[in-house]
Amino acid sequence: MPGVLVTGASVAGPALAYWLARGGWEVTVVERFDGLRDTGQNIDIRGAGRHVIRRMGLEEEVKAAGTGETGTEIVDDDGRCVAYLPKGQDDSGGMTAEVEILRGDLARLLYRRTAHSARYVFGDEIAGLVERSSHVDVDFSSGARESFDLVVVAEGMTSRTRRLVFPDAVPRYLGLCLVYTTVPRIAADTDRWRWYHPGGGRAVTLRPDNHGTIRATLSFLSDAPGPANLPAAEQERLLRRIFQDAGWETPRVLDAIDASPFYFEAVGQIRLPSWSKGRVAVVGDAAYCASPLSGMGTTLALTGAYVLAGELFAAxxxxxxxxxxxxxxxxxxxxxxxxxxxxPRIAHPRSRLGVRSLRAATRLATSPAVRKAVRQASALFPHPAEKIDLPHYA
Incomplete structure (x- = not known):
């Protein structure tokens, strides 16, 4: 029975473990964190990703664990709705997808589905790889050494393990820094994803979750990804300086960053000339991160895991x-x-004129007439999530 080591226990890793274990493979999943990471922001599942969770028998569980987000709106300085788009009603439509779930909740569902069919090792990571003619010898940071037929890297955009195989792979920075945090929910909050643009190349968003809190982001244009590498205390000071004059709910988000954990990301993509080398392959963000701006990260992870497992069975x-x-x-x-x-520049206007122009454009784009035209055009111009003929594997 072939054995495979999968690194990363977020989405792509457990999804791959599900399909490989179902096909009779011995699967080990190693995760460098001490336990399952049940944190994270809203993610959506669209198109082929929806088909994959259906084939896993997980769609209803995923829907039941949804965030409850009902739509997306652009708000002005006083929090008044400028433009509104309701959630999608099919596999791929809407800024708010029909299936919205927290990353940690999806990871937990995938883990539960695979915990008895795959071996999970937490608090460890790959320190070295040596490929042999028939297997890969793996050294772990814990000092353990094991051999596997194949190794699959299912980590994030800045994957440490990928560097062992593709040392020249570096993210392509997109000119945006994005900060995620969680704030306490108050009576004035809604079940909509609310976007605010204060100018200065900045944006603030609030999104509901199903845990009684609100997921918030601060984003700003930056010519270099350096801020993401600063110590947390310096990042906090930087954010207060950049957003000090921003209105709406921005002070509330800044206070939350002072009081609770936050994640600071330099937004980028990964584009590799090859997704495998010998007996080692990469999948998900480690292979082809499209960035949070695409809305496709989770769908790519689920679809890539399904296709990779299927081809290993078929070939x-x-x-x-x-x-x-x-x-x-x-x-x-x-x-x-x-x-x-x-x-992302058009979504982060610098001037007040740019803010007014963006609000006018979104008001027009969300009008009934334009939305009808978009629905009609979608048959001719499918959503990127639909642009694959998903094979059926035995």
Whole structure:
């Protein structure tokens, strides 16, 4: 029975473990954190990703664990709605997708589905890899050493393990820093994803969750990703300086950053010339991160895990399987990485005129007539999440 080591226990890793274990493989998942990471912000599942969770028998559980977000609105300085778009009503539509779930909640569902069919090792990570003719010898930070037929890296955009295999791989920075945190819910909060643009290349958002709190983001344009590498105390001071004159709920978010954990990210993408080397492959964000701006990260992770496992079942050897996986997934990932021209700058206007123009454009785009035209055009121009013919594997 072939054995595979999967690194990363977020979304792509446990999803891959599910399909491989179902096919009779011995699967070990190693996660460098001491336990399952049940934190994270809102993510959506669209198109092919929806098909994958259906085939896993997880769709109803995922829907039941949804955030309860009902739609998306742009607000002005006083919090009044400027434009509103209700949640999608199909597999792929809407800024708020039909399926919205917290990353940690999805990770927990995937873990529960695989905990008895795969071996999970928490608090450890790969320190070294040596490929042999028939297997890969793996050294772990704990001092343990094991051998596996294959290794699959299912980590994030800045994957440490990927550097051991592809040392030249570096993220392509998109000119935006994004900060995530959680704030206490108050009576004035709603079940909508609210966007506020104070100018100065900044944006503030609040989103509901199903845990009685509100997930918040602060984002700002930056010519360099350096702020993401600063110590937390310096990041806090930087955010207070950048957002000190921003209105609406910004002071509330800044206070939350002082009092609770936050995650600071330099937004980027990963574009690799190859997704495998010998007996090692990469999947999900480690292979083809499209950035949070795409709304496709989770869908790519689920779809890539499904296709990679399926090709390993269908092909005569891992080299053929890896090549077929890449041939199927690369056009799909490429489509997801092609962001709207001008993004993220058009969503982070610098001047007050830019803010007024953005609000006017979103008001027009969310009008009934334009929304009807968009629905009609969607048959001719499918959402990127739909741009793959998902195979059925035995």
């Amino acid at each position: 005569a050897g891992h080299r053929t399987a890896f090549a077929r996986y890449e041939a199927l997934m690369r056009p799909y990932a490429h489509s997801a990485q092609n962001l709207v021209p001008g993004f």
